[in-house]
Amino acid sequence: MPVGFLFGGQGGQNVNMSAHLYENFPKYRAIIDLASTVLGYDVLAKLQDEAALKTTKYTQPLVVAHSFGLYEVAKDQFTVPTAALGLSLGEYTALIASGALDFVDGLRLVAKRGQLMQAAVEALPGTMAAVMTEDFALVENILAQIRENGEQVFPANYNSGQQLVIGGSPAGVEQASAALIEAGIKRVIPLNVAGAFHTPLLASAQAEFAAVLAAVDFKQPAFTVFSNTTKAPFDLATIKQVLVDQLVNPTFFAQDLALMAEQGIAEFVEFGPDNTLTKFARKTVKDSERTSIYDFASLQKVMGEEYAVN
Structure with missing residues (x-):
């Protein structure tokens, strides 16, 4: 094998x-x-x-x-x-x-x-959160909307078919997390990380x-x-x-x-x-x-x- x-x-x-x-x-x-x-x-x-x-x-x-x-x-x-x-x-x-x-x-x-x-x-503090969903398009669309409003938040890690980690400024990740929950995603888990890795x-x-x-x-x-x-x-x-x-x-x-x-x-x-x-x-x-x-x-x-x- x-x-x-x-x-x-x-x-x-x-x-x-x-x-x-x-x-x-x-x-x-x-x-x-x-x-x-x-x-x-x-x-x-x-x-x-x-x-x-x-x-x-x-x-x-x-x-x-x-x-x-x-x-x-x-x-x-x-x-x-x-x-x-x-x-x-x-x-x-x-x-x-x-x-x-x-x-x-x-x-x-x-x-x-x-x-x-x-x-x-x-120099530029950030944070991350794990979004437990299969609907990656929904996550990507919500993040894009938040960026249009001036906050920085991005897809960071496509880890499995059911998990996408997002990263960005603390305010951006907080806004995205709330918006994702409001959109029907049941679990958004803040991560204890040093920064927003794999983002701009x-x-x-x-x-x-x-x-x-x-x-x-x-x-x-x-x-x-x-x-x-x-x-x-x-x-x-x-x-x-x-x-x-x-x-x-x-x-x-x-x-x-x-x-x-x-x-x-x-x-x-x-x-x-x-x-x-x-x-x-x-x-x-x-x-x-x-x-x-x-x-x-x-x-x-x-x-x-x-x-x-x-």
Whole structure:
């Protein structure tokens, strides 16, 4: 059966996700130690620091290091994937796993990305909310009406066939949430996030990030990696511009899942900080098989019971 690998993004990280992994899995330990050398701080300590995990400039490289460490341990338990897909930040882990991006280069890149995004959201505060509906057109129309009235609010993350995250100014998201409830949508859930990611409110980060990307070398991936931004596989000719565009454009994760299903992929394996993406897959590709690897217990199930907590 064709397999698709999924790589988690920012948002699901927690202080327990790395517990017992460093001590029990040498490949994971090697990745975390290398990350500490590259980043100049103790990555294992930061993975267990709640404040660091809530700070974008730390969160992004920490999540990539953790996710890639899990991948390095467990990848040989599965067939080579037909394709891979990451959610936002997870695209970088997917590109690293595919060989399109060197781990050290990728880690430095996401560290800079996190710094620039944190500066952008501090300069222009925003927020987000999850809208639980299948009627995306209704949401898009209401947001457009609110923008016409001068507030900033945009579609940000098409996560599954039943969830669209919106982002924008606090006033814009508040107005949109009220309007959506009035229009008959039953659940609009405010998210505890640092800013309005994947909206034009992040535009101030683009120019410097483009300059950083210009010096990074990308290679042909060993397997297809889909872009959240273009709803198509990454192409070496345009990959840098697409990653710059990703900062201010919505992610189309659900649509990419559907494209993977069209390729015959009916098994998904997730590597990341939690099991969010396989939940999205369950709602979007309903007959799929799903495995989530995000902490010691979930990795132990894949690797075997010989791995016991020290």
